[in-house]
Amino acid sequence: MNPSPERFSGVLSPVVTPFNVDLSPDPRRLLAQCKWLLSQNVGLAVFGTNSEANSMSVEEKMALLDYLIEGGIDPSRMMPGTGCCALTDTVRLTEHAMRFGCAGTLMLPPFYYKDVSDDGLFRSYAEVIERVASNELRIYLYHIPPIAKVGLSLDLIERLIRAYPETVVGIKDSSGDWSNTESMLQRGWDDFRIFAGAESFLLQTMRAGGAGCISATANINPAAIHKLYMEWDTDDAERLQQELNQVRELALSYPMIPALKTIVASFSGDPEWAVVRPPLVALSGTERHELLDKLKQRDFTMPGLGANRPD
Amino acid sequence: MNPSPERFSGVLSPVVTPFNVDLSPDPRRLLAQCKWLLSQNVGLAVFGTNSEANSMSVEEKMALLDYLIEGGIDPSRMMPGTGCCALTDTVRLTEHAMRFGCAGTLMLPPFYYKDVSDDGLFRSYAEVIERVASNELRIYLYHIPPIAKVGLSLDLIERLIRAYPETVVGIKDSSGDWSNTESMLQRGWDDFRIFAGAESFLLQTMRAGGAGCISATANINPAAIHKLYMEWDTDDAERLQQELNQVRELALSYPMIPALKTIVASFSGDPEWAVVRPPLVALSGTERHELLDKLKQRDFTMPGLGANRPD
Numbered sequence: 115m116n117p118s119p120e121r122f123s124g125v126l127s128p129v130v131t132p133f134n135v136d137l138s139p140d141p142r143r144l145l146a147q148c149k150w151l152l153s154q155n156v157g158l159a160v161f162g163t164n165s166e167a168n169s170m171s172v173e174e175k176m177a178l179l180d181y182l183i184e185g186g187i188d189p190s191r192m193m194p195g196t197g198c199c200a201l202t203d204t205v206r207l208t209e210h211a212m213r214f215g216c217a218g219t220l221m222l223p224p225f226y227y228k229d230v231s232d233d234g235l236f237r238s239y240a241e242v243i244e245r246v247a248s249n250e251l252r253i254y255l256y257h258i259p260p261i262a263k264v265g266l267s268l269d270l271i272e273r274l275i276r277a278y279p280e281t282v283v284g285i286k287d288s289s290g291d292w293s294n295t296e297s298m299l300q301r302g303w304d305d306f307r308i309f310a311g312a313e314s315f316l317l318q319t320m321r322a323g324g325a326g327c328i329s330a331t332a333n334i335n336p337a338a339i340h341k342l343y344m345e346w347d348t349d350d351a352e353r354l355q356q357e358l359n360q361v362r363e364l365a366l367s368y369p370m371i372p373a374l375k376t377i378v379a380s381f382s383g384d385p386e387w388a389v390v391r392p393p394l395v396a397l398s399g400t401e402r403h404e405l406l407d408k409l410k411q412r413d414f415t416m417p418g419l420g421a422n423r424p425d
Numbered sequence: 426m427n428p429s430p431e432r433f434s435g436v437l438s439p440v441v442t443p444f445n446v447d448l449s450p451d452p453r454r455l456l457a458q459c460k461w462l463l464s465q466n467v468g469l470a471v472f473g474t475n476s477e478a479n480s481m482s483v484e485e486k487m488a489l490l491d492y493l494i495e496g497g498i499d500p501s502r503m504m505p506g507t508g509c510c511a512l513t514d515t516v517r518l519t520e521h522a523m524r525f526g527c528a529g530t531l532m533l534p535p536f537y538y539k540d541v542s543d544d545g546l547f548r549s550y551a552e553v554i555e556r557v558a559s560n561e562l563r564i565y566l567y568h569i570p571p572i573a574k575v576g577l578s579l580d581l582i583e584r585l586i587r588a589y590p591e592t593v594v595g596i597k598d599s600s601g602d603w604s605n606t607e608s609m610l611q612r613g614w615d616d617f618r619i620f621a622g623a624e625s626f627l628l629q630t631m632r633a634g635g636a637g638c639i640s641a642t643a644n645i646n647p648a649a650i651h652k653l654y655m656e657w658d659t660d661d662a663e664r665l666q667q668e669l670n671q672v673r674e675l676a677l678s679y680p681m682i683p684a685l686k687t688i689v690a691s692f693s694g695d696p697e698w699a700v701v702r703p704p705l706v707a708l709s710g711t712e713r714h715e716l717l718d719k720l721k722q723r724d725f726t727m728p729g730l731g732a733n734r735p736d
Contacts, residue, residue: 129475131478137512137552163537168510168511168535168537168538169510169511169512169537169538170513171483171513171514171517172482173513174511174513198479198483199510200479200482201448201480201702201703202482202484202485203482206482211682224479225537226474226479226480226536226572227474227479227480227572227705228571228572228574230704230705230706231704231706233706234703234704234705234706235703235704236707237703237704238703238704241448241703260539261537261539262540263539263574264704270705272609346713391543392512392545392546392548392549392552393534393535393538393541393542393546393548393549393575394538394541394545395541395542395544395545395548415503
């Protein structure tokens with residue numbers, strides 16, 4: 115199904131991270147969620163923005179990755195987020211992912227210092243690549259200016275591809291700006307995998323030669339998103355896209371991560387899934403009821419979710 | 426000199442962090458810089474924004490702190506920055522600082538997720554305080570929306586002070602917005618120490634009842650800034666403020682951290698001080714010469730710098 119075994123395509127999800135009531139990460143429920151997503155043909159961009167990855171320490175992420183690998187998750191389906199503020203953290207986490215043979219890493223630029231130059235960002239990625247020093251390293255750049263407030267210009271991306279053509283192999287564009295994705299697609303970078311950052315752009319991305327999408331909503335609506343990925347060139351595609359948009363808009367009328375976790379909690383029958391780490395706040399009781407009622411009215415389901423639920 | 430031994434006042438500097446050519450932190454030169462700053466009556470807000478603190482891992486910061494303490498730096502003069510994106514990192518670094526009896530910590534809010542609520546930020550700080558669980562903990566909040574892009578509202582600050590009056594004891598206001606500092610000062614929070622985030626607001630801050638300033642430029646101009654702190658209610662104060670502003674504007678006509686490090690490198694006779702970690706970039710040769718020429722024209726000096734220089 116994947117035309118190139120080395121580079122990703124299709125649908126991936128920044129897997130939501132379950133916390134216990136004491137706010138410690140829960141590896142068992144994360145493993146169950148990952149298994150379910152794989153069963154829905156969705157790859158695992160664990161430790162993304164919507165995984166609350168940046169609310170966890172490097173050690174916590176390494177321990178979760180260990181558990182997933184021990185639990186039998188196929189590293190060829192994993193694209194963990196490894197970009198941190200500190201060079202040394204990014205290197206450490208990326209090396210850990212490489213040790214397990216993860217097929218790619220999704221890499222934020224360092225995001226604390228603002229208004230940094232392309233030279234500085236180039237140097238950041240280059241330094242990570244030189245230090246990790248692995249022929250197997252595959253980096254998918256992570257462009258999410260609405261949150262990171264540090265973006266990746268087209269010129270910077272091109273410079274990275276030219277310097278490291280076998281390593282810098284793709285990007286997730288979470289700018290929310292279709293014209294930016296389109297501009298990247300028009301550059302014609304050889305076999306560079308361009309992913310929409312949300313399924314709302316999936317059809318446009320596929321029609322313009324993109325690779326798929328990496329979307330938080332794939333945590334709750336994976337099968338339908340994958341269906342559009344498979345059928346984007348059929349007559350049914352527009353309708354499928356509209357249906358995806360409706361579910362997305364419904365979920366996103368609430369704060370995104372708490373809403374996704376509330377939905378997973380409800381449909382897996384495991385209320386603890388709703389726990390979020392600060393600075394996020396769980397939905398209020400009223401919000402929760404409203405959201406779940408709206409999904410009920412749509413006959414929304416998540417078949418198979420909770421089947422791998424740990425006891 | 427310090428009217429309250431428990432709470433800071435005066436001038437502190439986010440101490441610039443020296444890196445070796447291989448980008449590893451150099452504890453020996455940091456110790457020398459800290460000793461020099463103390464000799465100039467400037468306290469040590471190590472691991473601030475201008476320390477490139479967020480380009481270092483928690484482990485690197487812990488090791489530097491160990492070295493400073495072993496090197497004889499007085500923890501009662503230290504206010505290390507300990508606020509990270511991840512709750513667990515913030516707790517770990519804060520606990521480490523408390524182990525040595527640091528008189529305060531300067532604490533950023535978690536800064537990756539944007540548009541978070543006051544409830545979420547309150548919960549972040551509260552969770553750190555509850556976990557560290559030390560009567561000796563003194564938190565100085567760090568409000569720097571131009572860089573962190575996550576700020577602290579007056580209502581949030583007040584809520585934290587009310588909940589933890591002996592722990593949340595001050596703030597550094599790096600908003601660059603005098604009206605915000607003024608509003609805080611007008612709230613009349615009991616013995617709450619309000620520091621300007623730059624010496625350009627020092628005189629205004631002192632006149633309105635503030636505690637001093639925590640400013641990056643104190644790395645290069647400590648004695649003059651401290652002089653204004655001591656003489657703010659004299660006739661000479663306006664002139665002293667204007668002189669500070671001139672040096673500051675001169676340095677800040679270049680990217681701030683590389684400029685400060687270039688100046689320290691030149692005046693200490695140690696060129697390696699100019700090294701910055703990505704995503705920052707050192708000044709170009711031309712910029713360096715321009716900057717140093719301008720300082721020369723002002724007869725700018727840094728007396729005693731380099732006296733503690735390691736061999």
